[in-house]
Amino acid sequence: MPELPExxxxxxxxxxxxxxxxxxxxxxxDARARGGTSRRELEAALAGAMTRGVxxxxxxxxxxxxxxxxxxxxxxxxxxxxxxxxxxxxEPRFLRVSLALSRGERVGFVDxxxxxxxxxxxxxxxxxxxxxGLEPLSRELTAGRLHQxxxxxxxxxxIFLMDQKRLAGIGxxxxxxxLFLARIHPAREASSLRREEAAALARAIRxxxxxxxxxxxxRPVLLSEGGDADFxxxxxxxxxxxxxxxxxxxxxQGGRSSYYCPRCQRKxxxxxGRS
DNA sequence: ACGGATGTTCGCGC
DNA sequence: CGCGCGAACATCCG
Numbered sequence: 001m002p003e004l005p006e007x008x009x010x011x012x013x014x015x016x017x018x019x020x021x022x023x024x025x026x027x028x029x030d031a032r033a034r035g036g037t038s039r040r041e042l043e044a045a046l047a048g049a050m051t052r053g054v055x056x057x058x059x060x061x062x063x064x065x066x067x068x069x070x071x072x073x074x075x076x077x078x079x080x081x082x083x084x085x086x087x088x089x090x091e092p093r094f095l096r097v098s099l100a101l102s103r104g105e106r107v108g109f110v111d112x113x114x115x116x117x118x119x120x121x122x123x124x125x126x127x128x129x130x131x132x133g134l135e136p137l138s139r140e141l142t143a144g145r146l147h148q149x150x151x152x153x154x155x156x157x158x159i160f161l162m163d164q165k166r167l168a169g170i171g172x173x174x175x176x177x178x179l180f181l182a183r184i185h186p187a188r189e190a191s192s193l194r195r196e197e198a199a200a201l202a203r204a205i206r207x208x209x210x211x212x213x214x215x216x217x218x219r220p221v222l223l224s225e226g227g228d229a230d231f232x233x234x235x236x237x238x239x240x241x242x243x244x245x246x247x248x249x250x251x252x253q254g255g256r257s258s259y260y261c262p263r264c265q266r267k268x269x270x271x272x273g274r275s
Numbered sequence: 276a277c278g279g280a281t282g283t284t285c286g287c288g289c
Numbered sequence: 290c291g292c293g294c295g296a297a298c299a300t301c302c303g
Contacts, residue, residue: 002282059283077283079299094299113298115283128284155292164284171282234282254293257280 002059002076004136004169005212010082011056012217017084017107018051018063018099027098028118036119045070045120046099058132058168062121071121073129074109080116083108132168136205141167147198150190157193158186159254161205170205173234176259177208180233185267186258187251197269233259 002010026046028039037045049065056062063072074080083092087104097109097118109118119125134140153160161167161175170178179186181204184197193201215229228235232242237250241261249262 006282075283077298078281080283111298112300113281113283115298117284153291159292173282255295256282 002078002080003171003174003212004056004059005174005209005216007059007061007076007169008056008213009216010076011054011061013084014054014061014063014082014107017082018101019053021051021101023047023049023051024100024102026100028096030096030114036117037122042097042118042120046072057129058135058164059171060129060132062129073117073119073121073125075117077111077113077115077117079113080109080111083110132164133166134168136167136169137209141202141205143195143199143202146202147193147195150193150198153190155190156186156253157184157188157190157201158258160190167205169209172256172258173231174205174208174212176234177212177232178204180204180260180265181207183264183266183269185265186253186260188267233261235259 023046026043028042028046030039049069051063052066053064054061055064059075061074061076063074065071079094085091085098085106085108089106091098092108092110094110094112095108096111096114096116099107101107109116134145149166150157150160153163153166155163158175158179161170161178162172176186178201182197182201184193184201212229219229233248236248237259238247240246241248241264244261244263246261246263248259250257250259252258
C-alpha cells in the first residue's frame with residue numbers, strides 16, 4: 001500500500017540500488033498509464049544516465065541524473081513497486097520499465113493496475129509537484145499550521161487529511177490510523193477541530209507514519225510480497241479495538257472505506273473541557 | 276459467475 | 290476556488 005512510509009522505504013531501496021551506477025540501457029515497453037512520456041523518449045533519455053540521487057516528495061519518487069539530464073518522476077499508484085533482478089532472472093509479470101545496470105543487474109518498475117507513473121520530468125510534472133502540500137514528517141507540520149488549514153475546510157477530517165495539496169503523503173490507511181491515535185472521528189468536519197485536537201492530530205500523524213516506516217524497514221519483505229503490516233484500525237472492522245476492546249466499525253466516505261473505534265473516536269467528544 | 280471492493284490521481288461538472 | 294463523483298486499470302474475494 002503505497003502511502004508515504006512505503007514510498008520512503010522504496011526511495012531508500014532505490015538509493016542503494018541506483019545511486020552511483022550507470023543505466024546502460026532502458027526498456028519501457030509499457031511505461032505510460034494515461035499520457036506521460038513516450039516509450040522512445042524515455043528509453044533515449046535514460047540510456048547512459050548516472051543516478052545522482054533519489055528523492056521523495058509526498059508519494060512521488062524523483063530520480064536525479066544531474067544537471068544535464070531530465071530526471072524521472074515516478075508514482076506507485078495502487079500496485080506499483082520497484083524490483084531488483086539479478087543476471088538471468090526472469091521478468092516478473094507487469095514489468096513496465098526495466099533499467100539495465102552493470103553485471104547483468106536490472107531495476108524494474110512493476111505495476112499490475114497501471115495506475116502508477118514513470119515519466120520524465122517536464123513543466124507539467126513540475127506544476128504537479130509544486131502543488132503538493134507540506135511534508136508530514138518535516139518541521140513544516142506544526143499544530144498551528146494544521147489547525148489553521150483544517151479550520152478553512154468544511155470536508156470531513158479524514159478526507160481533508162488525504163488531500164495531497166494540504167499534507168503530502170497520507171492515504172486511506174494512514175488517515176485512519178492517525179485519527180484513531182488522536183481519538184478523532186473520521187467524519188468530524190475539519191473546521192470543527194479544536195486547537196488541542198489539531199495538536200493531538202499532528203502528533204498522531206507523525207506517530208502513525210513513523211510506526212509504519214519502522215514496520216517496513218524491519219520487514220522489507222512486506223514491500224515485495226505486497227503484504228500488510230498490522231494496523232491499529234485499518235481493515236479490522238468487527239475486530240476488537242486495541243485500546244478499549246470494542247468492535248471496530250467501517251463505513252464509506254467518498255467511496256472509500258473508513259475504519260474507526262466508535263467508543264474511542266466519538267463524533268461529539270465529551271472531554272472538551274468547556275461544557 | 277458476477278458484483279463489489281482494492282492502497283492512487285486526475286478531470287469534469289456544479 | 291471548494292467539493293464530489295467517476296474514470297483510468299487489473300485482480301481478488303465471497
